[in-house]
Amino acid sequence: MALVPLTIALPLVIGALLYLLPREDKVLSRAIGAIAAAATFAMLIAGRDAQWSVRWLARPFTAAFHFGATPVGFWIALLLALCTACAIATTRVARTRDFVALLLLLEGTMLGLFLARDLLVFALFWDLMLLPVFFGLLSWGEHPATAWRYFIYNFAGGLTLLLATAAFGVIYGSTDVIGRAGAPLVGSWAPWIFAGFAFAFLVKTPIWPLHTWMPPTYSGLPPPMVAVVSAVQSKAGLYGLLAIALPLLPNYVHQYAVPLMVLGAISLIYGAVVALVQNDAKRVVAYSSLSHLGLIVIAIASLNPLAIKGALVYIIAHGLFSAALFMVLGYVEEREETRSLLRLGGLGWKNPRLAGALCIAALAALGLPGLAGFVGELVILIGVYQAGYTWPVVVALIAIIIASAYMIRLYQDVMNGPEVEDLPVRTDLTWVEGLAVSPLLFALVALGVDPAPLLRL
Amino acid sequence: MTLPFVHADWAAIVPVAIVAATGLVVLIADFFAGREGNRYVSIVFGLLGIMIAGYFAARQFGHNYDAFFGGFMVGGFATVFQEIILIAAAGSIILYATVGAPQRVAGMSAIMLWSACGAMLMAGAANLMMIFLGLELLSLGLYALCAAVDRKTARESALKYLILSSTATGFLIFGFALLFGATGSIRLADLVTPTLAVSPYFWIGAGMFLIGIVFKLSLVPFHTWTPDVFEGAPLPVTAFMSVATKAGTLAVFARFIYAALPPGTAEGLLLPVWIVAGISMIVGNVGMLAQENLKRLLGYSGVAQVGYILAALAGGTPLGLRYALYYLVAYAFMNLGAFAVAAAISGDGEEGAQIASYRGLARRRPWLAAAMTVFLLALAGLPPTAGFLGKILILSSSVSSGFLWLGALLIIGTAISLYAYAKVIRLMYAHDEGEAREFRPFVPLAWTSAAICAFFVIAMTFYPLTPSNVLPLVR
Numbered sequence: 001m002a003l004v005p006l007t008i009a010l011p012l013v014i015g016a017l018l019y020l021l022p023r024e025d026k027v028l029s030r031a032i033g034a035i036a037a038a039a040t041f042a043m044l045i046a047g048r049d050a051q052w053s054v055r056w057l058a059r060p061f062t063a064a065f066h067f068g069a070t071p072v073g074f075w076i077a078l079l080l081a082l083c084t085a086c087a088i089a090t091t092r093v094a095r096t097r098d099f100v101a102l103l104l105l106l107e108g109t110m111l112g113l114f115l116a117r118d119l120l121v122f123a124l125f126w127d128l129m130l131l132p133v134f135f136g137l138l139s140w141g142e143h144p145a146t147a148w149r150y151f152i153y154n155f156a157g158g159l160t161l162l163l164a165t166a167a168f169g170v171i172y173g174s175t176d177v178i179g180r181a182g183a184p185l186v187g188s189w190a191p192w193i194f195a196g197f198a199f200a201f202l203v204k205t206p207i208w209p210l211h212t213w214m215p216p217t218y219s220g221l222p223p224p225m226v227a228v229v230s231a232v233q234s235k236a237g238l239y240g241l242l243a244i245a246l247p248l249l250p251n252y253v254h255q256y257a258v259p260l261m262v263l264g265a266i267s268l269i270y271g272a273v274v275a276l277v278q279n280d281a282k283r284v285v286a287y288s289s290l291s292h293l294g295l296i297v298i299a300i301a302s303l304n305p306l307a308i309k310g311a312l313v314y315i316i317a318h319g320l321f322s323a324a325l326f327m328v329l330g331y332v333e334e335r336e337e338t339r340s341l342l343r344l345g346g347l348g349w350k351n352p353r354l355a356g357a358l359c360i361a362a363l364a365a366l367g368l369p370g371l372a373g374f375v376g377e378l379v380i381l382i383g384v385y386q387a388g389y390t391w392p393v394v395v396a397l398i399a400i401i402i403a404s405a406y407m408i409r410l411y412q413d414v415m416n417g418p419e420v421e422d423l424p425v426r427t428d429l430t431w432v433e434g435l436a437v438s439p440l441l442f443a444l445v446a447l448g449v450d451p452a453p454l455l456r457l
Numbered sequence: 458m459t460l461p462f463v464h465a466d467w468a469a470i471v472p473v474a475i476v477a478a479t480g481l482v483v484l485i486a487d488f489f490a491g492r493e494g495n496r497y498v499s500i501v502f503g504l505l506g507i508m509i510a511g512y513f514a515a516r517q518f519g520h521n522y523d524a525f526f527g528g529f530m531v532g533g534f535a536t537v538f539q540e541i542i543l544i545a546a547a548g549s550i551i552l553y554a555t556v557g558a559p560q561r562v563a564g565m566s567a568i569m570l571w572s573a574c575g576a577m578l579m580a581g582a583a584n585l586m587m588i589f590l591g592l593e594l595l596s597l598g599l600y601a602l603c604a605a606v607d608r609k610t611a612r613e614s615a616l617k618y619l620i621l622s623s624t625a626t627g628f629l630i631f632g633f634a635l636l637f638g639a640t641g642s643i644r645l646a647d648l649v650t651p652t653l654a655v656s657p658y659f660w661i662g663a664g665m666f667l668i669g670i671v672f673k674l675s676l677v678p679f680h681t682w683t684p685d686v687f688e689g690a691p692l693p694v695t696a697f698m699s700v701a702t703k704a705g706t707l708a709v710f711a712r713f714i715y716a717a718l719p720p721g722t723a724e725g726l727l728l729p730v731w732i733v734a735g736i737s738m739i740v741g742n743v744g745m746l747a748q749e750n751l752k753r754l755l756g757y758s759g760v761a762q763v764g765y766i767l768a769a770l771a772g773g774t775p776l777g778l779r780y781a782l783y784y785l786v787a788y789a790f791m792n793l794g795a796f797a798v799a800a801a802i803s804g805d806g807e808e809g810a811q812i813a814s815y816r817g818l819a820r821r822r823p824w825l826a827a828a829m830t831v832f833l834l835a836l837a838g839l840p841p842t843a844g845f846l847g848k849i850l851i852l853s854s855s856v857s858s859g860f861l862w863l864g865a866l867l868i869i870g871t872a873i874s875l876y877a878y879a880k881v882i883r884l885m886y887a888h889d890e891g892e893a894r895e896f897r898p899f900v901p902l903a904w905t906s907a908a909i910c911a912f913f914v915i916a917m918t919f920y921p922l923t924p925s926n927v928l929p930l931v932r
């Protein structure tokens with residue numbers, strides 16, 4: 001059944017067709033974009049168990065355009081469709097039509113990545129998904145150098161992924177391996193192949209010390225796109241670890257578990273501490289991402305089944321709350337024309353709905369029980385402890401305390417405190433904005449109360 | 458002594474003969490085109506002849522044709538190379554639709570067709586004389602073509618090419634003489650004699666032969682002429698040189714390493730070539746970074762791309778030759794496409810050769826900008842283009858043949874090159890248009906050429922055209 005490739009093609013085709021609309025059109029392109037993204041959401045659910053495959057290469061190794069959702073990929077793809085629909089609905093940037101088209105292309109390329117069952121197709125979409133963000137940074141970013149840094153770092157990762165994929169294919173004979181129970185790869189080449197994969201995945205996540213492209217990228221991108229990038233594109237590396245490194249190269253994940261955990265732990269603490277002292281609201285969230293994703297890397301490296309389940313919950317939860325945070329902060333920035341925590345303040349007194357949205361997202365980020373972030377953190381910590389690693393748990397608990405500090409500081413500085421006097425009264429969350437951000441917040445609450453669908457995998 | 462010229466010989470050289478005759482037809486047709494000349498008459502006749510030749514060449518594929526006492530063999534991989542050369546000629550002649558004085562187009566097209574004949578002879582050459590004949594026919598035409606525009610840089614380009622290329626030919630000829638001295642035969646197949654492996658004449662002769670080849674392929678350290686010559690030559694000539702010269706020379710090189718080496722000599726003799734190829738990947742890509750002229754940029758890019766192609770051949774495996782051919786076809790399309798876009802925004806001043814003139818192209822000519830993006834992404838090896846799949850194939854070949862270091866250099870070189878290609882893309886999509894430049898209106902031929910190239914660059918990703926049975930027919 002061709003439902004799966006259609007799901008990938010839909011945003012790509014609609015995105016390309018959007019360029020036929022008049023350049024100044026805003027409302028129609030937003031509406032078409034949001035509907036297309038929502039349609040992919042429905043198609044993903046309908047095509048959950050569908051697979052589709054067409055032969056690509058016979059030599060030097062067999063490869064196929066093989067698409068179909070793995071259990072983990074399915075949830076991330078759903079997250080992607082949801083975030084894209086929400087982000088497009090409230091896009092208010094210059095050249096809206098082009099921006100919406102670019103977001104749809106980004107969605108399509110990332111859907112291809114998360115639904116790929118073939119390593120070579122995975123590598124293809126890996127490079128492809130960099131392009132929309134690169135163009136986004138060039139056209140809407142604050143500084144062109146950011147675009148270069150993003151592209152060079154991630155493309156370097158893409159190249160090692162390519163080399164590792166080629167070597168893997170030659171030795172394994174096939175790259176049609178994702179989500180298929182096969183023998184793990186062994187031999188003298190295997191460590192190098194693992195190194196190639198790991199470098200690409202850790203750059204993309206990112207993990208300290210490969211993270212330096214991330215803060216400027218996140219603060220430079222317009223809010224709708226950074227919501228999608230931070231929520232979903234950063235998960236490509238983690239998905240790669242879960243769906244490729246774990247099943248195919250488990251020995252090496254095991255062998256390098258401690259170095260991976262150390263890197264994860266450094267990211268965890270470093271991100272949290274830096275987030276505490278940032279004055280740019282978007283950078284606070286960017287560094288908090290670094291911190292949260294470090295925890296997920298620790299979870300995966302522990303190889304404990306429970307921790308890995310927790311990792312999936314936290315992947316989804318982090319996607320939801322970081323998308324919500326970036327979107328709400330985008331709304332704030334549109335109203336106040338600044339995102340400096342030193343200048344902002346008092347917005348919450350007259351805009352309760354805006355404050356509420358930011359509050360829920362921030363509480364999810366700091367791990368309040370009842371919201372999805374808490375479930376993920378708790379399950380990961382139990383799992384890592386079960387696996388016999390005590391120190392990462394201690395480090396993580398410290399980071400979680402710091403997380404409360406920086407998230408509360410973020411909320412305080414934006415919503416509470418003295419009102420900014422030189423600014424007129426701002427409108428509260430409009431109903432479109434509310435409609436756009438509420439699915440994310442609702443999902444955070446729902447998965448926090450009942451995470452069973454994610455834990456059952 | 459009279460040489461018999463039999464029917465079998467004709468059958469083998471039909472495509473070459475058609476291309477040569479087309480050159481004459483173009484010249485005659487130009488008589489009827491009026492005093493000022495009509496560029497479209499020459500282009501259309503040239504393209505028709507190339508298509509007919511391409512058809513006959515394609516019919517030869519899979520059969521063994523051999524002419525002139527085994528001196529010229531086609532039907533196998535040589536046919537693939539010939540098709541690539543024909544594509545290059547077609548893609549270059551089309552560019553005369555926008556550049557070049559109208560009264561000169563017929564003459565230049567004719568010379569280009571005869572040059573293509575030389576390259577096609579090289580592709581099928583199976584003895585030393587034929588290699589030399591083809592090479593000289595190709596080069597003589599190019600010297601004239603390089604100078605065929607009233608520009609100081611063009612004359613400089615032609616002179617530089619003449620002198621340096623002659624030097625390389627000198628090496629080649631000297632090598633041929635030594636090889637002939639070692640074997641007493643001009644047939645490449647006679648080199649496969651075990652006793653030759655210890656003959657100093659063979660080693661010195663083959664070494665000089667390889668130096669000549671490396672020069673013609675413009676690999677490090679003999680690459681410095683490429684950017685200068687490319688910059689000075691007219692746009693269509695640069696496009697032709699960038700593909701056809703490489704294709705012809707690679708065909709000779711491939712036949713040499715696959716069918717003409719004494720057993721046991723390949724490793725020692727060819728290692729320097731692989732090292733040179735690896736260095737070229739780095740030097741070519743670094744050289745691109747500072748360029749402000751598209752022709753120079755693509756000249757340096759070509760240095761690196763030939764390095765990639767040689768990396769595919771490094772193992773000496775049948776699959777390696779297929780991947781080299783795949784990449785060469787892909788390279789032909791991406792390079793010719795990039796030149797077509799450059800021509801589409803050029804007038805006689807060749808504005809399209811200046812990278813600065815691409816600023817803001819995406820707003821004025823979105824389709825051209827999109828096509829150019831595809832070509833540049835392909836050159837950089839990004840998906841969804843044939844460059845991506847080509848790199849995967851080359852990497853897998855270098856992994857399986859034990860030349861991992863070449864694969865690693867390819868990765869590093871690609872990472873460097875990305876900046877140079879993306880810089881042009883960035884300029885096209887820049888929103889801070891400096892002074893608004895007028896782009897010339899729609900030119901059907903150049904636009905069609907760009908569109909066809911873009912189609913193939915993308916389509917080849919999904920359907921890799923690797924001719925399956927080329928190696929048995931190398932000999």
